[in-house]
Amino acid sequence: MDNAKGLQKNKKSSTYIGMLYVTATYVFWGIQPIYWKQLADISAIELIANRIVWSFVFFMIILRLQKKTPLLKEAMRDRKKFYLTCLAGYLVSANWLIYIYAVNTGQILATSLGYYVCPLVSVVLGMIFLKERFNRLQMLAFGLACAGVAVVAVSYGNLPWIAVSLPLLFGVYGLFKKMIGYDAVVSMVIEIMAILPIGLAYLVYVESTGKGHLLTSGPYMLFMLLLTGVVTSLPLWWFAKGTSMVTLSTIGFMQFLSPTISLVMGVLLYKEPFTSVQLYSFGLIWAAIAVFIYTIIKKN
Numbered sequence: 558m559d560n561a562k563g564l565q566k567n568k569k570s571s572t573y574i575g576m577l578y579v580t581a582t583y584v585f586w587g588i589q590p591i592y593w594k595q596l597a598d599i600s601a602i603e604l605i606a607n608r609i610v611w612s613f614v615f616f617m618i619i620l621r622l623q624k625k626t627p628l629l630k631e632a633m634r635d636r637k638k639f640y641l642t643c644l645a646g647y648l649v650s651a652n653w654l655i656y657i658y659a660v661n662t663g664q665i666l667a668t669s670l671g672y673y674v675c676p677l678v679s680v681v682l683g684m685i686f687l688k689e690r691f692n693r694l695q696m697l698a699f700g701l702a703c704a705g706v707a708v709v710a711v712s713y714g715n716l717p718w719i720a721v722s723l724p725l726l727f728g729v730y731g732l733f734k735k736m737i738g739y740d741a742v743v744s745m746v747i748e749i750m751a752i753l754p755i756g757l758a759y760l761v762y763v764e765s766t767g768k769g770h771l772l773t774s775g776p777y778m779l780f781m782l783l784l785t786g787v788v789t790s791l792p793l794w795w796f797a798k799g800t801s802m803v804t805l806s807t808i809g810f811m812q813f814l815s816p817t818i819s820l821v822m823g824v825l826l827y828k829e830p831f832t833s834v835q836l837y838s839f840g841l842i843w844a845a846i847a848v849f850i851y852t853i854i855k856k857n
Contacts, residue, residue, distance in 0.1 A: 575802025587818025
């Protein structure tokens, strides 16, 4: 009996810690447009190349400090999971490219709409592939969230390719992370290793032709480009740790934090108009989040 209580207590603790990691991830992603706007003069492809290279450096340092090299070697022996992790790396890279392109071409609303849709994609994937189920209150939350997203989509006028591709790419990426179950650092090292040759080759090319910004734009820009590794790696690391502790459907609903923060920031920082339609959408989405969090607290 004591062992059962101890296991239950550990499970609750793990769930709360996982939710903290996931929350930190989405808050960080929500405020990231501020950072990427500082690099708006650099092409999205060059920024992605820098993200790949410096993220690899960051995670290799963490891997060595945590002495997880043996775990990396062990993970690479499972060929199926290894190739699936490599594919996850390509998915998240495509997500990065589309997101940076959208932010730096004045399409933050499209990214917000995409990331509002993303939780719904995660919920559907969790129900189909991981057999996750909702109770009645969670179904109510899901319905409110769908209504909120519908309001945003209708107010936008159409569903652009950015708003469609972002949730599909990241939803499948999250599913893969949940299915693979690797250590967070090991998983990220493998993902970035898969795309490193492409990123490194492009970075060498663009710098050798004099069109790059890493070595020719001064110390401030050098610092900002090196920082892409940290800005990229930290939230992905937190996300990888969080996905191993909470359900995919919970992760899906927590994703509403990121686009909400981005929209609020757009209104307060960039003085974008906040219409009555957006107010209705926000109300429905936040009601969905409140109901869903209540079900989690009640269950635990």
